[in-house]
Amino acid sequence: MSAVDRPAWLPWLQQPLVDALHQLNSHAVLLHGPEGVGQFEFALALARSWLCEASAVGQVFQPACGRCVSCHLIDAGSHPDLMVVLPEALQASLGWQSAADDADAAEKSSTSKTKKLSQDVKVDAIRAVVQFSQHTASRGRAKVVLVYPAERMNLIAANTLLKTLEEPPGQVRFVLSGASLEQLLPTVRSRCQAWHLPLPDAEVASSWLHTQLDRISPAEARVLLDAAGGQPLTARDRQKLGLDAAYWPQIPKDLLNGVATALTQWPLTLVVETLQKVCHDLACVAVGAGPRYFPRDSLPVIADIDRLTHWAQELSKVSRHAEHPWNQGLKVETLLLQARAVMRPKPTRGNPRS
Ligand SMILES: [Zn+2]
Structure with missing residues (x-):
C-alpha cells in the first residue's frame, strides 16, 4: 500500500x-x-x-x-x-x-x-x-x-x-x-x-469546516454543516460539488416558486439528495417537529402529509437507481417540476366551501 x-x-x-x-x-x-x-x-x-x-x-x-x-x-x-x-x-x-x-x-x-x-x-x-x-x-x-x-x-x-x-x-x-x-x-x-462513532459536536465540526474551505464565514460553515446533517466531511465534499451556503436556505422557496434553476447545474445525485432533505424537513414542519437540514424560516408550510409521503417514496426510487444512465438535464427538470407540484398543487375547481 x-x-x-x-x-x-x-x-x-x-x-x-x-x-x-x-x-x-x-x-x-x-x-x-x-x-x-x-x-x-x-x-x-x-x-x-x-x-x-x-x-x-x-x-x-x-x-x-x-x-x-x-x-x-x-x-x-x-x-x-x-x-x-x-x-x-x-x-x-x-x-x-x-x-x-x-x-x-x-x-x-x-x-x-x-x-x-x-x-x-x-x-x-x-x-x-x-x-x-x-x-x-x-x-x-x-x-x-x-x-x-x-x-x-x-x-x-x-x-x-x-x-x-x-x-x-x-x-x-x-x-x-x-x-x-x-x-x-x-x-x-x-x-x-x-x-x-457518533456525529461530532456541531461547534467543533463547523470550526473545522471553516478552516477547510476558502472564503466562507463561520455562519456559512454552520449552514453547510446543517445541510449535511451534521457530517463535516460530507459538508466539505458537497461544497466542492457546487453547494453554496448563501444559496442553500433559499432552495425550498425557489422550488415552490419554480425558479430553482441553480440546481440544474448540480450532479443528479446531489439534486435528489437535496430534494429528499427538503421533503424531510417539510414533513417535520408539517407534524410540528423541528427541521434538520434547513433553517425553519426558509420552509413553507405544506400541511398535506400524504403528498409529502408520496413524494418521499418517488425520490427514494430515483435515489436507488442513481447509477441508471438518465438524461441528466431532463431528469433534473422533471424532478424540479415534481417538487413544485407537491409544494404548490393546482387549486381544485368548484371547491364547495369557497
Ligand atoms: Zn508510534
Whole structure:
C-alpha cells in the first residue's frame, strides 16, 4: 500500500480514539456510525495505535506517537503488518492505493477513463487478507486488517473472511468499518465488538469546516454543516460539488416558486439528495417537529402529509437507481417540476366551501 495526500487528523476523533483504545478488548472491532464523520480516519488511527512501537508490549494502548518507525511506515503506506482493504473507487480519494495497483498504475489511470472503478470490496482482496493473517508479524507487535466500508463485501467475500475472523491466528486484529452494517452478514457482525462513532459536536465540526474551505464565514460553515446533517466531511465534499451556503436556505422557496434553476447545474445525485432533505424537513414542519437540514424560516408550510409521503417514496426510487444512465438535464427538470407540484398543487375547481 502507498499513501498519498492523506487529510490531516480530524479533531473530533481524538477523545473517541482514547476511549476506544481503553475500552475495546476484542481482536475484531466493528466500527459503525454515520458517513462523513471520518470513519476511515478513525479506523486507521486505531490500527496505527495498535501497531505503534512507542509503548511497551502489554501496556494499555495509547494514541500512536507519530514518531516511531511503525508510525512512519504507516504514513509512508508501507507498513508490512497493516493491510488496508478498500473498493477501487475509494482508494484514490482516501489516499491509499494497493500494491497491485502501484504496479500497473499507468494501465489503471487509462482504464479508469473508460471503465468504472469498482464500489465493492472484492473477494480477491479478502483472500489476500486470509493469506496475510497466516504469517507472523514482521515487526513483532501485531498485524492489523482494516476493511472499509465493510458492508461493501458481498456474500462470498464476507464468508471468506468469516473463518479467519472466528479463529484468528495469534497476532491479528481486525477493524471493519461502515455506515450500513445491517447489510453485513449477521455471522460477521456477531464475531466483532461493536463501537459507535457518533456525529461530532456541531461547534467543533463547523470550526473545522471553516478552516477547510476558502472564503466562507463561520455562519456559512454552520449552514453547510446543517445541510449535511451534521457530517463535516460530507459538508466539505458537497461544497466542492457546487453547494453554496448563501444559496442553500433559499432552495425550498425557489422550488415552490419554480425558479430553482441553480440546481440544474448540480450532479443528479446531489439534486435528489437535496430534494429528499427538503421533503424531510417539510414533513417535520408539517407534524410540528423541528427541521434538520434547513433553517425553519426558509420552509413553507405544506400541511398535506400524504403528498409529502408520496413524494418521499418517488425520490427514494430515483435515489436507488442513481447509477441508471438518465438524461441528466431532463431528469433534473422533471424532478424540479415534481417538487413544485407537491409544494404548490393546482387549486381544485368548484371547491364547495369557497
Ligand atoms: Zn508510534
